[in-house]
Amino acid sequence: MAIPTVYGPAYSTYARTVRLALEEKGAAYKLEEVDLFKGETQAPGHVARHPFGKVPAFSHDGFSIYETDAIARYIDEALPGPKLQPTDAKARARMNQIIGVIDSYAYGTIVGKIVIERLVAPIMGRPADEAAVAAAMPVAEKSIAALEALSSGEGPFLVGAQLSLADLYLVPVFGYLMGTPEAGKLLKDAPRLKRWWDNISKRPSVAKTQPSLG
Numbered sequence: 001m002a003i004p005t006v007y008g009p010a011y012s013t014y015a016r017t018v019r020l021a022l023e024e025k026g027a028a029y030k031l032e033e034v035d036l037f038k039g040e041t042q043a044p045g046h047v048a049r050h051p052f053g054k055v056p057a058f059s060h061d062g063f064s065i066y067e068t069d070a071i072a073r074y075i076d077e078a079l080p081g082p083k084l085q086p087t088d089a090k091a092r093a094r095m096n097q098i099i100g101v102i103d104s105y106a107y108g109t110i111v112g113k114i115v116i117e118r119l120v121a122p123i124m125g126r127p128a129d130e131a132a133v134a135a136a137m138p139v140a141e142k143s144i145a146a147l148e149a150l151s152s153g154e155g156p157f158l159v160g161a162q163l164s165l166a167d168l169y170l171v172p173v174f175g176y177l178m179g180t181p182e183a184g185k186l187l188k189d190a191p192r193l194k195r196w197w198d199n200i201s202k203r204p205s206v207a208k209t210q211p212s213l214g
């Protein structure tokens with residue numbers, strides 16, 4: 001069977017979720033770099049893979065797909081290795097809810113604004129847009145409070161006793177958030193998430209997919 005290909009830059013949070021899923025399944029894969037800062041996501045070759053010009057896109061065995069959620073579930077269901085989705089209906093719904101909160105509220109504020117202004121703006125040689133950071137904080141705070149409330153707090157993972165796609169969605173967001181000065185304020189009332197990060201950040205898959213922005 002062919003080795004899957006992930007299209008996207010190593011620094012992309014969503015591409016990292018896909019790579020984490022592959023690492024946790026123990027699957028070999030190729031990463032074909034598509035650099036969004038160089039405009040490569042808008043090149044015709046990439047738009048043919050992803051009509052919205054985003055990353056990641058994915059192909060395996062002649063099958064092409066985009067949208068992280070669909071890719072991650074495909075990886076879990078098509079490839080051998082440990083299951084990344086709980087079978088219990090309530091636990092699965094909780095995992096889906098956490099992914100929905102990250103997609104709809106956390107990503108756009110924490111990554112799309114705070115991380116971009118604190119970590120990417122300096123690389124691009126411009127000052128952080130403090131107004132954009134301040135405007136993002138209320139929804140970022142609400143997102144962290146929601147994720148803290150939704151995490152089970154019973155073990156090392158967000159949902160139940162097993163690693164799930166919910167963990168693999170939040171790792172890339174935290175990986176960047178922890179490098180910003182806003183992390184202290186955002187996590188001050190989130191002991192479960194801090195404990196979760198202390199544990200999960202030691203996994204080999206997290207080390208192997210560590211991005212570099214510079």
Ligand SMILES: N[C@@H](CCC(=O)N[C@@H](CS)C(=O)NCC(=O)O)C(=O)O
Pocket residue numbers: 012013014015036041053054055056066067068069
């Ligand atoms: N709904 C998409 C979102 C993917 C996404 O927003 N990826 C970011 C990088 S992490 C991206 O391509 N940003 C470039 C842009 O929005 O132009 C998914 O789940 O895959």
